[in-house]
Amino acid sequence: MANKIAVEKAKSSKIEDVDFDNLSFGSVYSDHMLVCDYKDGEWKSPKVVPYQPITLDPSAKIFHYGQSIFEGMKAYKDENGKVWLFRPLENFKRLNKSAQRLAIPEIPESYFMDGLNTLIQLESDWIPQNPGSSLYIRPFVFASGNGFHASPADEYKFIIACAPSGAYFSGKVKVLIEETYSRAANGGVGYAKAGGNYAGQFYPTQLAAEKGYQQVIWTDDNTHEFIEEAGAMNVFVRINDTLMTAPTSDRILDGITRKSILDIAKDEGIETEVRKISVHELVEAAENGSLKEMFGAGTAAVVSPISGFGYHGKDYDLPDLEESYASLLKQRITDIQYNRAEDKFGWRHQVI
Numbered sequence: 028m029a030n031k032i033a034v035e036k037a038k039s040s041k042i043e044d045v046d047f048d049n050l051s052f053g054s055v056y057s058d059h060m061l062v063c064d065y066k067d068g069e070w071k072s073p074k075v076v077p078y079q080p081i082t083l084d085p086s087a088k089i090f091h092y093g094q095s096i097f098e099g100m101k102a103y104k105d106e107n108g109k110v111w112l113f114r115p116l117e118n119f120k121r122l123n124k125s126a127q128r129l130a131i132p133e134i135p136e137s138y139f140m141d142g143l144n145t146l147i148q149l150e151s152d153w154i155p156q157n158p159g160s161s162l163y164i165r166p167f168v169f170a171s172g173n174g175f176h177a178s179p180a181d182e183y184k185f186i187i188a189c190a191p192s193g194a195y196f197s198g199k200v201k202v203l204i205e206e207t208y209s210r211a212a213n214g215g216v217g218y219a220k221a222g223g224n225y226a227g228q229f230y231p232t233q234l235a236a237e238k239g240y241q242q243v244i245w246t247d248d249n250t251h252e253f254i255e256e257a258g259a260m261n262v263f264v265r266i267n268d269t270l271m272t273a274p275t276s277d278r279i280l281d282g283i284t285r286k287s288i289l290d291i292a293k294d295e296g297i298e299t300e301v302r303k304i305s306v307h308e309l310v311e312a313a314e315n316g317s318l319k320e321m322f323g324a325g326t327a328a329v330v331s332p333i334s335g336f337g338y339h340g341k342d343y344d345l346p347d348l349e350e351s352y353a354s355l356l357k358q359r360i361t362d363i364q365y366n367r368a369e370d371k372f373g374w375r376h377q378v379i
């Protein structure tokens with residue numbers, strides 16, 4: 028049986044102040060959040076409370092040792108007002124995988140799932156219905172316990188906050204294949220959604236932006252010869268008619284969009300390969316015209332097409348296809364997410 032989650036309602040709603048026709052991504056927050064505290068060796072009962080600032084001691088370990096993990100997911104409202112999540116258990120499992128790696132106590136499944144359902148039911152008016160819009164959901168956990176000693180904290184906070192967000196139209200992006208910096212290393216935390224992974228990406232991404240590239244393609248830390256991720260997304264490449272992506276490892280985030288796209292592509296009869304993809308192979312394919320598409324895949328943008336890449340001081344352009352895998356796969360996955368198509372994989376989770 029589902030846990031009953033205590034709810035303290037906000038005295039008034041901010042919803043009237045929100046321009047739902049002009050939402051950017053993740054910058055307006057709904058009225059409530061889920062909060063759950065870890066103290067005295069256990070996660071206490073989660074509760075939904077009004078969205079509010081958090082007070083922390085300057086010695087809280089999050090500030091010093093970066094024990095911080097998060098997830099990103101979305102709630103979708105269909106034409107009939109029904110509310111859906113997409114593979115939420117996958118986010119729950121990945122949060123705990125991240126927790127384990129960062130020595131953060133794992134969250135009980137019922138706290139995550141029942142807390143999420145209660146919160147999203149309460150915030151359902153905050154789910155925009157404009158095409159491509161959704162309620163972005165940010166579960167996160169951080170060390171709230173105090174102490175300058177470099178060791179895991181004895182107190183943590185698990186919070187789920189929500190941000191109504193418009194479609195994430197970034198347009199096509201030009202990317203730089205990274206030859207110097209790495210986002211992850213063997214034995215490191217690349218497979219976890221640890222806050223520090225993203226902090227480490229900002230500087231190389233700024234350098235790439237100064238050269239006119241919007242995103243970085245991360246390569247393996249050892250040789251920089253194999254492509255691994257596209258910014259904060261998994262990366263797909265189409266050579267001739269084969270769709271490929273790098274295998275997950277301890278350097279690559281096991282993206283939920285990535286694995287869903289692989290299943291959908293197979294279902295569409297598209298040949299797929301999960302294997303190491305070398306930069307050499309990409310350059311050669313770009314030069315002989317067999318490189319048809321590249322795109323990033325992740326919850327926020329779903330699919331983010333790439334217009335070309337820079338490598339070793341040279342730019343390589345990709346063709347502008349009328350019928351791309353990127354647009355076909357984006358359509359198929361969003362049709363499932365928004366309950367516009369049959370859910371043959373059993374990925375949708377109904378909230379209301």
Ligand SMILES: Cc1ncc(COP(=O)(O)O)c(C=O)c1O
Pocket residue numbers: 099220256258259260261280281282283284285324325326327
């Ligand atoms: C580094 C990284 N890779 C890939 C992804 C895509 O994962 P998902 O499809 O589960 O959102 C994300 C975003 O969550 C990410 O941060």
